[in-house]
Amino acid sequence: MIIAIDGPSGAGKSTLGKMLAKKLDLLYLDTGAMYRAVALRVVRQKIDLKNNEQVAGAAEAARIELTGEPDSLQIVLDGSDVSAEIRTLDIAQAASIVSTNSNVRRVMVDHQRQIGQSAAKGCVLEGRDIGSVVFPNADIKFFLTAKPEARARRRFEEDKAKGRISTYEQTLAEINERDERDVSREDSPLTIADDAVVIDTSELDLSEVFAQMLSAVRVAKGERPDSGDEPNVHRVLFVI
Secondary structure (H helix, E strand, O other), X not given: OEXXXXXXXXXXXXXXXXXXXXXXXXXXXEHHHHHXXXXXXXXXXXXXXXXXXXXXXXXXHOOEEEEXXXXXXXXXXXXXXXXXHHHOHHHHHHHHHHOOOHHHHHHHHHHHHHHHHHOOOXXXXXXXXXXXXXXXXXXXXXXXXXXXHHHHHHHHHHHHHOOOOXXXXXXXXXXXXXXXXXXXXXXXXXXXXXXXXXXXXXXXXHHHHHHHHHHHHHHHOOOOOOOOOOOOOOOOOOOO
């Protein structure tokens, strides 16, 4: 089974994707982490982010692996664990630029399809073009969204908890800037697939969103939703 989860930054895709993968015993694939790994490689090699040819070359040469359980996913770049390094703000911003490169996207999409299709039981993939480009025939597609202010608040609280210095206003500006790049890029812009289940997470807690998603998956599989599906969590901060 292939489950596609798309949506803008800060909508809760990573947290909920991991929860679904764990609940359904499926492989979890964080496609955003793959672009971050490419961005890290580009930054390490001091390549100009606007040099499309060299950036694409770095993506072609990169060896990216995702290993481990959903809750402890490790991102390995060229043989080294870079799980922590790719989560910095600088790399996130660089990844947003790198992801607009058509040749980089081609390389990543091919890799993502190979991983998803080779997963024995199926895969949960989250990103921005999974249901529209990577797996347009996914068994079920979700599009998670939320108001920019809600997404910025979550990101700001997460950064504060991790000791990162920022302000809510700065975080909101970065969210809006990322949104603009995602929806305006020429290749595979952020879009809602026609057959996607759209959920606005602005005013919902984690358990409510997860219950809606799991119910939709059960229906897609031809099963009846299980009243015991909802996790025992309340007002948990989304981890992006």
